[in-house]
Amino acid sequence: MSFETILVETRDRVGLITLNRPQALNALNTQVLDELNQALDQFENDPAIGCVVLTGSSKAFAAGADIKQMVDLQYPGVFMDDFFSPADRIANRRKPLIAAVAGYALGGGCELAMICDFIYAADNARFGQPEINLGVLPGIGGTQRLTRAIGKAKAMEMCLTGRQMDAREAEQAGLVAKIFPVDQLLEETLKTAQVIASKSLPSVMMTKECVNRVFETSLAEGVRFERRVFHSIFATADQTEGMQAFVEKRQPNFKHN
Numbered sequence: 001m002s003f004e005t006i007l008v009e010t011r012d013r014v015g016l017i018t019l020n021r022p023q024a025l026n027a028l029n030t031q032v033l034d035e036l037n038q039a040l041d042q043f044e045n046d047p048a049i050g051c052v053v054l055t056g057s058s059k060a061f062a063a064g065a066d067i068k069q070m071v072d073l074q075y076p077g078v079f080m081d082d083f084f085s086p087a088d089r090i091a092n093r094r095k096p097l098i099a100a101v102a103g104y105a106l107g108g109g110c111e112l113a114m115i116c117d118f119i120y121a122a123d124n125a126r127f128g129q130p131e132i133n134l135g136v137l138p139g140i141g142g143t144q145r146l147t148r149a150i151g152k153a154k155a156m157e158m159c160l161t162g163r164q165m166d167a168r169e170a171e172q173a174g175l176v177a178k179i180f181p182v183d184q185l186l187e188e189t190l191k192t193a194q195v196i197a198s199k200s201l202p203s204v205m206m207t208k209e210c211v212n213r214v215f216e217t218s219l220a221e222g223v224r225f226e227r228r229v230f231h232s233i234f235a236t237a238d239q240t241e242g243m244q245a246f247v248e249k250r251q252p253n254f255k256h257n
């Protein structure tokens with residue numbers, strides 16, 4: 001499959017997608033989101049892939065939704081096309097998706113990073129929701145995911161002022177899992193992705209589903225959901241293998257079933 005706005009490769013059991021519109025600082029237009037979904041479909045359906053990494057360039061993960069594509073849009077069109085709804089499909093993926101963010105992650109770029117399961121950032125990363133400067137507001141979940149990630153005070157201040165946060169502030173606020181020097185970001189993210197991909201895929205996917213449940217339900221319901229999923233994992237061969245390997249003091253040989 002060939003793409004014009006992204007690069008797609010595999011490294012062992014890890015899929016790597018690189019946003020590749022350098023002339024527009026990886027601004028997200030509908031083609032980028034469509035191609036991203038096609039690449040993710042491919043990885044989602046490939047049993048040999050256990051984790052996916054999404055990255056950009058050292059200057060920009062993505063500088064937002066494509067303003068030049070949006071400038072002439074009108075309400076009937078955006079409503080009828082459900083403009084930017086393809087981003088929801090990215091959020092509904094079942095395999096883990098890690099964002100490796102260097103440079104600008106602004107507007108839709110910040111939102112895309114937050115759709116991923118966690119963010120590793122380069123020390124030059126900058127996060128922000130500057131839509132307020134354009135007379136609009138975040139439209140790919142920014143008001144919701146940023147607030148859940150860093151709390152109301154900081155999220156409200158950022159969305160209302162449009163100011164940017166550097167990597168250190170983003171890590172302290174809980175938006176970012178770890179920071180690396182920019183030239184080590186991709187290598188370190190791929191290392192973590194390989195670790196995740198080496199685990200039993202059913203247990204990885206079920207764990208992701210359970211953690212995400214936090215955002216949709218009460219504690220009691222979430223714990224009940226987790227318990228049911230935990231019970232069901234005893235139907236997998238990897239559960240027997242993982243525990244047997246511990247008892248026999250050897251590494252597990254997961255078959256991902």
Ligand code: HXC
Pocket residue numbers: 023024025027028063064065066067068083084104106107108109130131134137138139140
């Ligand atoms: C389209 C963009 C773009 C964007 C940058 N470019 N961001 N094109 N959409 N979001 C283009 C520029 O027009 C320019 O192309 C080229 O990329 C390089 O950008 P420069 O501005 O020359 O680079 P620099 O001076 O380094 O400034 C970097 C920057 C700035 C601070 C990131 O580009 C910037 O402020 N970009 C917009 C950030 C933003 O407002 N993002 C939110 C978008 S709204 P040309 O050909 O002109 O030289 C959004 C809504 C989400 O995301 C909700 C959707 C439903």
